[in-house]
Amino acid sequence: MKKIELSDCDLKVISDICAKYEKKESELINILHKIQSHFGYLPEEVQRAVASELDIPVARVYGVVTFYSFFTMQPKGKYAVSVCLGTACYVRGAEAVVAALEKELGIKVGGVTDDGLFSLDCLRCVGACGLAPVMMVGEKVYGRVTPEQVGHILDEYRRNS
Amino acid sequence: MKHVKSFILVCGGTGCRASESALIADDFRNMVRQLAIEDQTAVISVGCFGFCEKGPIVKIIPDNTFYTNVSRADVEEILKEHIIMGRPVHRLLYENPETHEKISDSKHMDFYRKQKRIALRNCGFIDPENINDYIARRGYEALGTVLSKYTPAETIDIIKRSGLRGRGGGGFPTGLKWEFASKSVSNEKYVVCNADEGDPGAFMDRSILEGDPNSIIEAMAICGYSIGASRGLVYIRAEYPLAVHRLEVAISQAREYGLLGDAIFGTDFSFDIEIRYGAGAFVCGEETALIHSMEGHRGEPTVKPPFPAVKGYMGKPTNVNNVETFANVPVIILNGPEWFSSIGTERSKGTKVFALAGKINNVGLIEVPMGTTLREVIYEIGGGIKNGKKFKAVQTGGPSGGCLTEEHLDIPIDFDNLLAAGSMMGSGGMIVMDEDDCMVSVAKFYLEFIVEESCGKCVPCRIGNRRLYEMLDKITKGKGTEEDLEYIENLSKVIKDTALCGLGQTSPNPVLSTLEHFRDEYLAHVRDKTCPAGKCRALMHYVIDPEKCVGCTACARACPAEAITGERKQKHEIDQNKCIKCGACYEKCKFSAINIA
Numbered sequence: 001m002k003k004i005e006l007s008d009c010d011l012k013v014i015s016d017i018c019a020k021y022e023k024k025e026s027e028l029i030n031i032l033h034k035i036q037s038h039f040g041y042l043p044e045e046v047q048r049a050v051a052s053e054l055d056i057p058v059a060r061v062y063g064v065v066t067f068y069s070f071f072t073m074q075p076k077g078k079y080a081v082s083v084c085l086g087t088a089c090y091v092r093g094a095e096a097v098v099a100a101l102e103k104e105l106g107i108k109v110g111g112v113t114d115d116g117l118f119s120l121d122c123l124r125c126v127g128a129c130g131l132a133p134v135m136m137v138g139e140k141v142y143g144r145v146t147p148e149q150v151g152h153i154l155d156e157y158r159r160n161s
Numbered sequence: 162m163k164h165v166k167s168f169i170l171v172c173g174g175t176g177c178r179a180s181e182s183a184l185i186a187d188d189f190r191n192m193v194r195q196l197a198i199e200d201q202t203a204v205i206s207v208g209c210f211g212f213c214e215k216g217p218i219v220k221i222i223p224d225n226t227f228y229t230n231v232s233r234a235d236v237e238e239i240l241k242e243h244i245i246m247g248r249p250v251h252r253l254l255y256e257n258p259e260t261h262e263k264i265s266d267s268k269h270m271d272f273y274r275k276q277k278r279i280a281l282r283n284c285g286f287i288d289p290e291n292i293n294d295y296i297a298r299r300g301y302e303a304l305g306t307v308l309s310k311y312t313p314a315e316t317i318d319i320i321k322r323s324g325l326r327g328r329g330g331g332g333f334p335t336g337l338k339w340e341f342a343s344k345s346v347s348n349e350k351y352v353v354c355n356a357d358e359g360d361p362g363a364f365m366d367r368s369i370l371e372g373d374p375n376s377i378i379e380a381m382a383i384c385g386y387s388i389g390a391s392r393g394l395v396y397i398r399a400e401y402p403l404a405v406h407r408l409e410v411a412i413s414q415a416r417e418y419g420l421l422g423d424a425i426f427g428t429d430f431s432f433d434i435e436i437r438y439g440a441g442a443f444v445c446g447e448e449t450a451l452i453h454s455m456e457g458h459r460g461e462p463t464v465k466p467p468f469p470a471v472k473g474y475m476g477k478p479t480n481v482n483n484v485e486t487f488a489n490v491p492v493i494i495l496n497g498p499e500w501f502s503s504i505g506t507e508r509s510k511g512t513k514v515f516a517l518a519g520k521i522n523n524v525g526l527i528e529v530p531m532g533t534t535l536r537e538v539i540y541e542i543g544g545g546i547k548n549g550k551k552f553k554a555v556q557t558g559g560p561s562g563g564c565l566t567e568e569h570l571d572i573p574i575d576f577d578n579l580l581a582a583g584s585m586m587g588s589g590g591m592i593v594m595d596e597d598d599c600m601v602s603v604a605k606f607y608l609e610f611i612v613e614e615s616c617g618k619c620v621p622c623r624i625g626n627r628r629l630y631e632m633l634d635k636i637t638k639g640k641g642t643e644e645d646l647e648y649i650e651n652l653s654k655v656i657k658d659t660a661l662c663g664l665g666q667t668s669p670n671p672v673l674s675t676l677e678h679f680r681d682e683y684l685a686h687v688r689d690k691t692c693p694a695g696k697c698r699a700l701m702h703y704v705i706d707p708e709k710c711v712g713c714t715a716c717a718r719a720c721p722a723e724a725i726t727g728e729r730k731q732k733h734e735i736d737q738n739k740c741i742k743c744g745a746c747y748e749k750c751k752f753s754a755i756n757i758a
Contacts, residue, residue, distance in 0.1 A: 026475075028457035033399060033438055067459040067616070068440030070399055086361035087556065087592045088518030090606055123400070124443075124610070127364030128179040129518035130213030130525060141179035 077119035086125030100147035174209030208372015284372030303494035323498035324510030329483030345478035350390035360559035363590035366484035380487035462662035505531030509575030558587030561667030563674025599696035622665030709754035716746035
């Protein structure tokens, strides 16, 4: 994985967030939520900084980051594309939508396109089962998606960037 | 003074918001202002109406007109025609699919007729971001009653007598659970609300939190009083931003009103609630794992005993209940335990909320009395199978549950009956499948989920489920044998008997239930190497119909494996040994000459 250099400003963000939670070890998950929403992901260097702020082993932080699917050590694309793979979407053909997206973007699930524009993930149930199968781009939800529509949906975002 | 004559309720649940219902509500507000009718018209974003299939839903009160599939373009017409002129917009009314009769009031729709809303009583009626709406519907009256009239022991007794059982999956008697926690002696105790709804295809807890967050706060306070706790924690998925937001709003309003905080209703009872965020781990629905996660650790379960009622969050006695369980509590206090226990079956009282989804006409969130049959739910409320297909199975209980078949359709739904039939209530996901669904693939789908979500702490779950998954994968690829089926059965039983927590102990259920009820389908995969539902790609054969083939060569050019041969204007053929079953030829053929066998 590429090494990154944290600026003093980045370190200050981390230390401020930890301080807000009184540097309590029991607040680790809340702290990581806040930091991930700032940086977009949790690379190794950030985890080391958190560990030293809270005075706990890096392994403890890494263990939590890798346990929960919400936390990621990879930066996401500018537009995070995700497909619901809840059971309702599955039986209504979500797998074909995933396959179409993989083909259209030229990446596998979990990957990011070379231009950094799109990343592709699967998630479990967004609760819009009435619209199954469902895909999301960022916060926007697209319902009753067919494999044929995928290209048109992505084009909207390609045009905007 | 403002004298509102019409209320426009716009669904603000996640499903309808995905179809722009938030913008529809904004359009209503803007246009109400433009038309200068804001003194008589109020626009309210409410929680889920449940009829997600027909969303976005807009309801006009007091006329009780229920508009379906509303779009932003309809806003002006509804206001000008209905609100100003008093003429309902006919084309937006629900149409009975059989009689084609337009129905204006939701209580006459088949979807709602058999429902009984207790946990969802306020969803779709009140503004979830306004505590006054909740109070107007007898909100916080139960808390006041408990604090002024009952001792903690009396309160627990009421819950016990009501027969309420945990709605999160296990079905443990709630009153008994409270009693255990109340008997633990400690200077500090906790009430935890489990809102970590990780079951794919279930969204009832989220809908309750989005539509009626105050009911959970009130119930947690009642529980706190009963067990002697002054702190409550809600463990909620970070993936539910709207539910988190509404809960935050509700907590801060309740604090402002003195319904949370010190000396509630002037008594010496104090209670406050904090929110803790989950981070996407299915196992955290298990209460010990949930507690570890709230403490900032990996969400790994631990052996019970000690039960959380003795040693839970931060080592203190803790009572964990699910959202839907809590949602029932205030009503039980208000209407009495006898009222509640008069609903349902002998051993399962009250109602249950189900997220009805899959190949069914009316997808949505429903609440029915315990004892309603699956047939009533699927055919009357759910409106039958989509596209006139044949019903095949219904999956209840999510990854821990099982698949039930035609022969189970008439059993009354309750905790014990579903368990006896080889499935379980679970949190209330109900996924309907039709003849096109391959049951081996469905079992594989659930196992893939389990393999991903197993925390890895105990061997049976971590390794056993992976082996099970591999066996099923092999079968769907046409490489399975009959001995494999026996092996799968044995391994499943070992996992059930030896796994550490509820997740592992129930994880083979989808496999075992499909193996029991759809053995023929498994046998077709292993013996004849065919997939009767036509789902398993590796078992499909693409063949060209010589009658229809015109020799256009489109398929041969599309084939990446060069498996198709034939001269221009001659019949083409597919070499089955070379075919990789990608389906490219099937998509390319303009003459429907390629069949899947």
